[in-house]
Amino acid sequence: MHDATKKRWAWGRIHGAIAVPKGLLAAALVLAGWAAACEGCKATKPVKTQDITPATPTARLVLLSDLGAALEPCGCVADQRGGLARLGAFTEGNPFPVAVAAAGPTFFDCVDLDTSRAAQDTEKAQAVAGVLARTPFFFAPSRSDFAGGVERLRELVNTSRGKAVSGALTVAGQAFGAPGVVDMGPTKVAFLGYSGRSRDASVADVAGVQFGAEGGADGAALAKNVETLRAAGARFVVLLASGSRGEAQRIVDRAPGIDLLLVGTDAVRGEVIRDDVPLGRIEHTVVLQPASRLQSVVVVELVDRGGVFREGGLAEEGSRFSVRTEPMGAARAKSQGIGAILSAYDERLDGQNRVRYAGRVPVSVAAGEAHYLGVDVCTGCHTEPASVWRGTRHADAYATLTTRHKAFDLDCVGCHVTGYDKPGGSTVTHAKNLENVQCESCHGPGSKHVEGGGLKSAIVRKPDVAVCTGCHHEPHVDKSWRVEDAWPKILGHGHGRP
Numbered sequence: 001m002h003d004a005t006k007k008r009w010a011w012g013r014i015h016g017a018i019a020v021p022k023g024l025l026a027a028a029l030v031l032a033g034w035a036a037a038c039e040g041c042k043a044t045k046p047v048k049t050q051d052i053t054p055a056t057p058t059a060r061l062v063l064l065s066d067l068g069a070a071l072e073p074c075g076c077v078a079d080q081r082g083g084l085a086r087l088g089a090f091t092e093g094n095p096f097p098v099a100v101a102a103a104g105p106t107f108f109d110c111v112d113l114d115t116s117r118a119a120q121d122t123e124k125a126q127a128v129a130g131v132l133a134r135t136p137f138f139f140a141p142s143r144s145d146f147a148g149g150v151e152r153l154r155e156l157v158n159t160s161r162g163k164a165v166s167g168a169l170t171v172a173g174q175a176f177g178a179p180g181v182v183d184m185g186p187t188k189v190a191f192l193g194y195s196g197r198s199r200d201a202s203v204a205d206v207a208g209v210q211f212g213a214e215g216g217a218d219g220a221a222l223a224k225n226v227e228t229l230r231a232a233g234a235r236f237v238v239l240l241a242s243g244s245r246g247e248a249q250r251i252v253d254r255a256p257g258i259d260l261l262l263v264g265t266d267a268v269r270g271e272v273i274r275d276d277v278p279l280g281r282i283e284h285t286v287v288l289q290p291a292s293r294l295q296s297v298v299v300v301e302l303v304d305r306g307g308v309f310r311e312g313g314l315a316e317e318g319s320r321f322s323v324r325t326e327p328m329g330a331a332r333a334k335s336q337g338i339g340a341i342l343s344a345y346d347e348r349l350d351g352q353n354r355v356r357y358a359g360r361v362p363v364s365v366a367a368g369e370a371h372y373l374g375v376d377v378c379t380g381c382h383t384e385p386a387s388v389w390r391g392t393r394h395a396d397a398y399a400t401l402t403t404r405h406k407a408f409d410l411d412c413v414g415c416h417v418t419g420y421d422k423p424g425g426s427t428v429t430h431a432k433n434l435e436n437v438q439c440e441s442c443h444g445p446g447s448k449h450v451e452g453g454g455l456k457s458a459i460v461r462k463p464d465v466a467v468c469t470g471c472h473h474e475p476h477v478d479k480s481w482r483v484e485d486a487w488p489k490i491l492g493h494g495h496g497r498p
Contacts, residue, residue, distance in 0.1 A: 057301035057314060059097050059184035061238065062090045062135075065264040066104035066274065066292035068144075069124050071342055074412060075476035076393065079330045081295040082475070084131045085342060086328045088335020090299055091135045097184040099136040101191060103240040104264020104292075105144035107156050111203050111267045113147050117410050119356060120349060122148055124411075127345040129159035131338050137162035138180055140193035140240035141169060143267035146206045165240060166193035168212040168221060176209075179225050181234055187304045190234035192225055192258075194251055196243025198267040211266075212243070219254025226257040236302060236309055236321070242266055245277070245289065252285050259309060259321070260300065263289040273474045276325050286311060286323055293475055296327050346405040353408035353428060361430055363423045370445040370458065371424025374433035377450060378440075384494025385439070392490050394437035415471035419445065442467050462496075 073080035091098045107125040114121070125148065141164050145153055150171050157164055164177030179192045197211035226237055238260045241248035245263045252261050261282070265272075276296050280287035290296040301314060302321045309319045365371045379386040389395055397416040401407040407416075408428055418434040418441045419425020425445070426434040440446050448458035465483045472481065491497045 057096050058304045059187055059302040060094060061300040062098060062100045063262045063288055063298040064102040064294060065262060065290050067102060067106045068109035068268055068293050069107055069128055070293035071124060071127060077478045077481060081328050082293055083328060085334040085339045086332040088338045089333045090297060092335055099182060099184065100132060101238060101240055101262060102139040103242050103262045105142045105268045106139055108144050108147040110147055110269050111144050120410050123349055125156055126159060127341060129156045130341050132160040132162055136182055138165050138191040140166045140195050140242045142195065142242040142264060143198045143203060146209060165191045166195040169195040170210045172208045179229060181229060187236055187302055188234045189236045190229040192222055192239050194241040194243060196247055196266050200267060203267050219251045222251060223255035226255050230257055249282055249287060252282050258285050261285055261287045271475055290325055294328055296325050299324050299326050350405040350408050357429045360427045362425050362427055365424035369423065370448040372419040372434055372440050372445045373447055373450065375438040378446060381454060388492030388495040397437045398435035
């Protein structure tokens with residue numbers, strides 16, 4: 001957490017579900033019901049207890065959906081969206097308290113760890129947790145968050161200093177989380193969670209873990225929690241739901257009194273991309289689902305003047321909250337502290353993977369099949385195409401990794417070398433002569449072509465433009481990117497152009 005924020009708001013003020021005496025609860029519920037009834041009366045206005053300008057919220061919530069362990073944007077367009085370092089633009093250096101909340105897959109981007117890269121994915125999850133530890137954090141675990149097992153997720157929660165708030169989620173019959181309440185300036189904000197079972201039949205259960213099953217019981221339990229939290233002084237209530245949007249909205253119907261519903265998916269497999277879903281509303285509940293992988297966040301700002309919170313401009317009379325979606329584009333400032341965490345992760349991973357995958361050699365070529373040679377061999381005969389290639393960004397693709405300690409990052413290297421993980425090609429630690437996106441990335445392995453004295457039938461003379469989409473796809477390019485627009489940029493005299 002930012003030092004200034006630590007002084008303003010002690011992290012120790014986050015609590016679990018609050019128990020209150022029955023008599024007090026009953027009296028509070030009567031008063032709450034009376035207040036809610038009066039709220040609908042046009043003659044009654046919220047009590048204004050202080051003057052606050054529109055530019056001075058009393059608290060801010062920053063909401064993420066389906067982060068999927070996306071540390072930073074990776075791609076080749078100028079305005080790549082995403083990045084945990086940009087999250088700091090909304091969470092650090094503010095004169096009011098800030099909390100971060102997440103729904104959907106947060107620490108992992110798949111339901112199961114691939115054994116060939118489990119160590120890196122675990123390291124990445126730890127880096128995510130280290131960033132989230134800088135600001136009070138609440139989340140509803142998804143099935144993907146259990147990819148490394150129950151104990152691994154417990155470790156990540158501890159590292160993040162966060163709180164799992166899904167009370168219906170159980171491990172060995174015991175609740176994994178519980179509603180959380182935090183004092184944000186003058187306002188007690190409550191976070192509740194729902195973690196639904198995956199609807200994908202191919203997603204295996206986690207031993208001993210029971211996810212919520214949509215139905216009256218879960219809705220009734222949440223409704224009771226809302227009543228209890230409201231009676232204990234919670235003034236603003238947020239539901240974090242890792243499940244289908246329809247499922248989450250039906251639960252809200254059964255649990256009135258929720259101000260915000262943040263929706264995330266129950267599970268993902270890989271880099272699933274979703275754009276911002278337009279804001280929705282169920283009575284007084286605002287339904288939020290920003291773009292996945294931190295391409296956008298939803299920023300909610302509160303002004304507490306006493307009385308019931310209503311959505312609207314912060315300058316309006318009474319207690320108000322405003323909601324806006326903020327794209328995480330290149331114009332956003334970056335947190336130096338978070339940037340340092342990510343840089344340390346890159347350097348640490350670079351050293352570990354050099355050793356970890358030192359024995360990962362290229363797959364052997366079957367008898368009679370071609371293997372990769374490297375651009376230096378191609379240049380001997382194809383001087384004009386090679387000259388064109390050297391003027392493209394493909395020729396420096398590997399350098400963009402080495403300068404940032406990413407040459408041994410399994411998330412990156414495959415699109416910056418030639419013949420990655422192909423017979424007779426390259427691997428993360430064996431890419432000599434095949435660094436960069438060379439001729440054979442498009443034209444195929446060239447050994448048979450060379451052995452045949454330039455045999456034209458042994459090489460792909462005119463590649464299909466689809467060869468580009470193996471790397472140039474979302475989230476690595478903008479949704480507006482088109483192969484047809486990029487194709488002319490790699491052509492030149494003697495290389496596809498007269």
